[in-house]
Amino acid sequence: xxxxxxxxxxxxxxxxAPLDEGTYTGSTHPDYGNMVGPFGGIIGAALLNxxxxxxxxxxxxxxxxxxxxxxxxxxxxxxxxxxxxxxRSTQHWYVTLVQDDQVAxxxxxxxxxxxxxxxxxxxxFPDVPPAAAIAPMPAIARAAxxxxxxxxxxxxxxxxxDSASDSSESRLWLRDQPARPLDFLSLAALCDAFxxxxxxxxxxxxxxxxxxxxTYFHADAxxxxxxxxxPVLGRARALNFRQGFFDQTAEVWSETGDLLASTHxxxxxxx
Amino acid sequence: xxxxxxxxxxxxxxxxAPLDEGTYTGSTHPDYGNMVGPFGGIIGAALLNxxxxxxxxxxxxxxxxxxxxxxxxxxxxxxxxxxxxxxRSTQHWYVTLVQDDQVAxxxxxxxxxxxxxxxxxxxxFPDVPPAAAIAPMPAIARAAxxxxxxxxxxxxxxxxxDSASDSSESRLWLRDQPARPLDFLSLAALCDAFxxxxxxxxxxxxxxxxxxxxTYFHADAxxxxxxxxxPVLGRARALNFRQGFFDQTAEVWSETGDLLASTHxxxxxxx
Numbered sequence: 001x002x003x004x005x006x007x008x009x010x011x012x013x014x015x016x017a018p019l020d021e022g023t024y025t026g027s028t029h030p031d032y033g034n035m036v037g038p039f040g041g042i043i044g045a046a047l048l049n050x051x052x053x054x055x056x057x058x059x060x061x062x063x064x065x066x067x068x069x070x071x072x073x074x075x076x077x078x079x080x081x082x083x084x085x086x087x088r089s090t091q092h093w094y095v096t097l098v099q100d101d102q103v104a105x106x107x108x109x110x111x112x113x114x115x116x117x118x119x120x121x122x123x124x125f126p127d128v129p130p131a132a133a134i135a136p137m138p139a140i141a142r143a144a145x146x147x148x149x150x151x152x153x154x155x156x157x158x159x160x161x162d163s164a165s166d167s168s169e170s171r172l173w174l175r176d177q178p179a180r181p182l183d184f185l186s187l188a189a190l191c192d193a194f195x196x197x198x199x200x201x202x203x204x205x206x207x208x209x210x211x212x213x214x215t216y217f218h219a220d221a222x223x224x225x226x227x228x229x230x231p232v233l234g235r236a237r238a239l240n241f242r243q244g245f246f247d248q249t250a251e252v253w254s255e256t257g258d259l260l261a262s263t264h265x266x267x268x269x270x271x
Numbered sequence: 272x273x274x275x276x277x278x279x280x281x282x283x284x285x286x287x288a289p290l291d292e293g294t295y296t297g298s299t300h301p302d303y304g305n306m307v308g309p310f311g312g313i314i315g316a317a318l319l320n321x322x323x324x325x326x327x328x329x330x331x332x333x334x335x336x337x338x339x340x341x342x343x344x345x346x347x348x349x350x351x352x353x354x355x356x357x358x359r360s361t362q363h364w365y366v367t368l369v370q371d372d373q374v375a376x377x378x379x380x381x382x383x384x385x386x387x388x389x390x391x392x393x394x395x396f397p398d399v400p401p402a403a404a405i406a407p408m409p410a411i412a413r414a415a416x417x418x419x420x421x422x423x424x425x426x427x428x429x430x431x432x433d434s435a436s437d438s439s440e441s442r443l444w445l446r447d448q449p450a451r452p453l454d455f456l457s458l459a460a461l462c463d464a465f466x467x468x469x470x471x472x473x474x475x476x477x478x479x480x481x482x483x484x485x486t487y488f489h490a491d492a493x494x495x496x497x498x499x500x501x502p503v504l505g506r507a508r509a510l511n512f513r514q515g516f517f518d519q520t521a522e523v524w525s526e527t528g529d530l531l532a533s534t535h536x537x538x539x540x541x542x
């Protein structure tokens with residue numbers, strides 16, 4: 001783990017120092033703090049980073065499921081990545097994050113070697129104005145991580161006094177702040193940057209926490225490289241809020257209409 | 272594991288015999304065979320069953336992610352379920368299925384104690400005719416598991432000669448065959464009973480296999496009990512097919528308009 005003044009804050013936040021093959025130490029980072037503990041997206045990216053750095057890795061990320069098993073305290077942690085099964089073109093992973101001798105978060109993932117096949121895109125790129133036409137949202141002081149993303153809301157700004165709505169959908173342009181070329185790690189984090197849908201649906205702040213998050217990577221490394229640091233278009237919505245939990249789902253698109261990722265999570269809410 | 276002539280085929284197929292706390296033996300079942308090896312849904316249900324039978328379990332299933340890590344051979348296997356972290360109202364699990372000393376499938380899950388809160392349903396029950404108005408699809412001989420479900424297609428029947436379409440969506444009524452009261456285990460299996468979307472989108476059979484599957488349970492035990500053995504309405508679709516993989520997502524509804532589950536998977540395809 002070597003970081004310098006020129007290291008992007010995202011790379012500093014997900015940096016892992018090797019202890020042994022597949023085992024690393026890391027630490028939370030103030031620029032990705034949330035109201036309590038770290039932003040979940042940065043933890044998911046750190047867990048994926050343990051796979052990306054693993055000498056046995058086959059291929060690039062295809063899916064990532066992160067369990068936020070307990071509150072994570074600000075400070076250090078240990079990450080261990082294990083390849084559970086390696087096939088000819090896919091590999092299945094289990095990764096744990098340990099603090100105080102207890103698993104606080106864990107992830108499963110698939111990495112895969114991609115190859116050209118028939119292709120078809122069923123999802124439809126949303127009808128939105130270009131990013132440059134929309135002013136960025138100011139950061140939220142009590143959630144430091146929001147200053148690490150540039151968010152330009154087309155619709156569905158959370159927490160607005162008039163936000164009570166039959167729809168939990170948001171459409172927004174977003175990218176890392178400062179700008180940083182997109183890769184699998186930053187895309188993984190960004191997939192958790194859609195505010196809890198309950199804050200779009202109801203004009204009331206309640207305690208919430210993501211319980212588990214699954215992301216499917218549709219883009220390959222070449223598509224991500226072509227993306228550079230251009231903004232991506234996110235479309236997020238929920239299906240159902242009930243008995244202390246809700247789901248939410250999002251699509252992440254390039255400006256040029258490539259579907260880069262789709263993501264799903266289940267979230268706890270207090271009342 | 273005690274089964275008799277009156278045991279439903281589903282309960283026989285997911286039956287586990289305890290070896291030690293959290294460790295069980297099970298076996299594939301011919302009524303849930305697929306073209307090669309077992310139907311993935313029945314494997315996911317067997318993995319969840321190891322959690323359901325665990326003496327330390329807290330609450331009911333909230334989420335389940337199943338990794339199909341390698342081909343599963345017809346025959347016996349060992350399942351081990353571990354509670355990774357237990358909180359006041361949620362519990363996070365890791366479950367492995369071992370054959371020939373190798374992990375062939377594994378799962379993570381969250382169980383949770385539910386309580387009444389504000390609720391809101393954003394998803395819309397599809398506009399469909401009642402189940403009784405539609406004839407069941409004949410079973411597919413080379414996929415034995417299809418005879419263990421009654422499927423009444425409103426739209427999106429896979430594999431039809433004229434199925435080439437811009438839409439990968441299917442709407443269908445389905446239930447266990449013979450009829451069986453719905454519970455978390457059968458709902459988990461049923462969430463994998465939507466045919467691969469590529470067979471709806473393209474009139475061509477290719478080799479496919481689910482890589483990983485995540486299900487969110489929206490229903491509580493009381494809603495499932497109220498469901499009895501009535502058919503459920505499923506709506507399945509894909510977002511994107513590319514470079515040997517596609518995603519698919521489905522909602523599962525009661526006849527009375529309750530969202531029972533939502534489910535997502537990433538699937539390998541050969542060409």
